Amino acid sequence: MRRLKRFADLSMTLGLGLLILAAWELAVRVFAIPAIIVPAPTAVLGALRDGILSGELLTHLWVTLAEVLLGFAFGAAFGLVCGVMIGLFTLLENLVYPYIVAFQTVPKVAIAPIIVIWFGYGMASKVVITATIAFFPVLANTIVGLRAAPRDQVELMVAFTASRWQVFRLVRWPQALPFIFVGLEVAMVLAVIGAIVGEFVGSQAGLGYLILQRDFNLDMAGVFAILLLLSALGIGLHALMMALQRRVVFWVDHRGDRVVGA
Amino acid sequence: MNDKVPVAAPPLIRATGLNKTYATQDGQQIIALSDIDFEIAPGSFVTVVGPSGCGKSTLLKIMAGILPGGTGTLNMSGRPISGPSRNVGVVFQAPVLLPWRTALENVLVPIEIQRRGRTAHIDKARGLLRMVGLDGFEDKYPGELSGGMQQRVGIARALIHDPDLLLMDEPFGALDAMTRESMNLELLRIWTGSGKTVMLVTHSIPEAVFLADRVIVMSPRPGRITEIIDVDLPRPRRLSMMSTAPFGELTDTIRRHFGALGALDS
Numbered sequence: 001m002r003r004l005k006r007f008a009d010l011s012m013t014l015g016l017g018l019l020i021l022a023a024w025e026l027a028v029r030v031f032a033i034p035a036i037i038v039p040a041p042t043a044v045l046g047a048l049r050d051g052i053l054s055g056e057l058l059t060h061l062w063v064t065l066a067e068v069l070l071g072f073a074f075g076a077a078f079g080l081v082c083g084v085m086i087g088l089f090t091l092l093e094n095l096v097y098p099y100i101v102a103f104q105t106v107p108k109v110a111i112a113p114i115i116v117i118w119f120g121y122g123m124a125s126k127v128v129i130t131a132t133i134a135f136f137p138v139l140a141n142t143i144v145g146l147r148a149a150p151r152d153q154v155e156l157m158v159a160f161t162a163s164r165w166q167v168f169r170l171v172r173w174p175q176a177l178p179f180i181f182v183g184l185e186v187a188m189v190l191a192v193i194g195a196i197v198g199e200f201v202g203s204q205a206g207l208g209y210l211i212l213q214r215d216f217n218l219d220m221a222g223v224f225a226i227l228l229l230l231s232a233l234g235i236g237l238h239a240l241m242m243a244l245q246r247r248v249v250f251w252v253d254h255r256g257d258r259v260v261g262a
Numbered sequence: 263m264n265d266k267v268p269v270a271a272p273p274l275i276r277a278t279g280l281n282k283t284y285a286t287q288d289g290q291q292i293i294a295l296s297d298i299d300f301e302i303a304p305g306s307f308v309t310v311v312g313p314s315g316c317g318k319s320t321l322l323k324i325m326a327g328i329l330p331g332g333t334g335t336l337n338m339s340g341r342p343i344s345g346p347s348r349n350v351g352v353v354f355q356a357p358v359l360l361p362w363r364t365a366l367e368n369v370l371v372p373i374e375i376q377r378r379g380r381t382a383h384i385d386k387a388r389g390l391l392r393m394v395g396l397d398g399f400e401d402k403y404p405g406e407l408s409g410g411m412q413q414r415v416g417i418a419r420a421l422i423h424d425p426d427l428l429l430m431d432e433p434f435g436a437l438d439a440m441t442r443e444s445m446n447l448e449l450l451r452i453w454t455g456s457g458k459t460v461m462l463v464t465h466s467i468p469e470a471v472f473l474a475d476r477v478i479v480m481s482p483r484p485g486r487i488t489e490i491i492d493v494d495l496p497r498p499r500r501l502s503m504m505s506t507a508p509f510g511e512l513t514d515t516i517r518r519h520f521g522a523l524g525a526l527d528s
């Protein structure tokens with residue numbers, strides 16, 4: 001029953017997408033819109049196929065993917081460590097959190113040129129930019145998560161003579177995990193943006209670099225093909241995070257029976 | 263120091279003039295406990311009854327050493343209670359299980375905290391779960407158990423480290439009458455001859471009388487003790503005693519205190 005409904009939902013979503021694509025294709029042909037303004041979907045697919053077969057798209061995709069994953073890993077790890085420290089020691093929160101928020105309010109795009117000057121045109125600067133963007137959502141969610149443990153649970157552990165560290169390990173950390181995963185999910189999506197922004201500012205490789213190059217050559221279909229690839233990359237990474245989340249925070253109800261009326 | 267008190271054994275717990283006030287969010291003071299005096303003899307079974315909000319849970323949490331007491335003294339074995347003790351087992355009003363641990367792993371939590379050897383206690387944990395009627399549910403997660411089943415896991419958890427003092431806050435509140443009676447008998451069976459001291463909070467007057475050597479009767483706002491009743495029904499207690507005249511007299515005495523309130527189950 002539910003399977004059937006999911007299938008119906010899926011085919012409706014896909015159907016809508018195809019309809020829009022068809023209308024787009026038709027409009028481009030009927031009104032003879034030049035390809036340097038809006039390329040037809042078939043032209044985009046063609047560019048995507050050519051790019052993949054020639055290996056050009058994939059070479060740049062690997063560069064961007066490496067930047068995204070490295071930046072995400074560094075940013076998330078640093079956010080997690082800082083979040084745990086701040087979550088555990090209230091004193092630290094009063095001390096450094098205002099500075100962290102102040103840093104966060106500076107748009108990362110604005111400091112990207114500085115970072116490129118400091119770390120060069122290679123991959124390092126992109127990794128740093130991506131890491132600074134991925135850092136904050138993980139940090140903020142870790143702090144909130146560590147405070148989310150129900151008072152009852154903490155009290156019960158303490159009643160059985162748990163130490164501060166044991167309360168952290170047995171209750172606070174597991175209770176924080178669902179929040180941390182929300183942070184990781186956001187960070188992952190932002191990491192892709194971070195890498196592209198970094199490549200826009202100054203680079204020698206990567207999908208962002210390729211976009212600028214094709215844009216310069218007025219190869220619109222080629223640019224759209226990259227956008228398609230980027231969105232596939234984002235969806236893939238996001239799905240990976242969700243799968244990981246379902247495994248780690250298995251006790252949070254993802255599937256289960258729906259609440260009637262909710 | 264208590265030479266003047268003519269009792270055989272010194273009390274395990276002694277509260278004198280205990281008070282507790284909470285400060286609420288809007289800056290008000292709520293008096294939860296006022297001038298509480300009682301003693302609990304080692305090895306005895308004491309129950310506490312009183313209408314909702316009279317401070318029963320507050321008293322229990324102070325005794326468990328997780329809530330600071332206000333003015334007055336509360337001693338355990340002659341020394342003030344300054345924190346939680348390894349020799350105490352607690353059951354809260356809510357089951358409070360860790361949702362990422364199975365029933366068995368939840369029962370083992372005190373063992374892990376107190377480093378008593380997890381593997382050595384697994385069989386005991388299984389035995390306790392069987393005792394509370396959860397045979398076959400060892401590997402289920404709390405989300406897959408009913409409220410009453412969760413509460414029973416909590417009871418098993420309070421017993422796993424073989425504590426000398428059991429503090430139980432309405433442990434059978436979520437159970438149906440039948441399961442409740444069998445759990446009462448089971449608890450008495452564990453307690454008899456174990457030397458354990460039990461303090462159990464309940465809303466049910468018959469349950470309070472059935473289990474106890476002594477019933478502490480409390481009145482609401484500010485929570486104070488109105489009467490301490492000695493229950494001299496013979497042991498072992500049997501369910502059939504509940505319909506006898508002495509039992510009825512005791513429950514009537516307690517019920518009279520709450521006549522107008524109607525806050526308790528019958």
Ligand SMILES: Nc1ncnc2c1ncn2[C@@H]1O[C@H](COP(=O)(O)OP(=O)(O)OP(=O)(O)O)[C@@H](O)[C@H]1O
Pocket residue numbers: 284285286292293294312313314315316317318319320321355
């Ligand atoms: N953390 C708290 N902060 C402020 N007031 C509290 C707090 N906990 C309890 N109180 C107040 O203290 C009083 C006693 O609460 P307590 O939970 O001890 O009652 P109880 O006898 O256990 O009630 P019940 O039978 O409904 O469980 C209540 O009036 C309650 O409003």
Ligand SMILES: [Mg+2]
Pocket residue numbers: 318319320355431
């Ligand atoms: Mg209570």
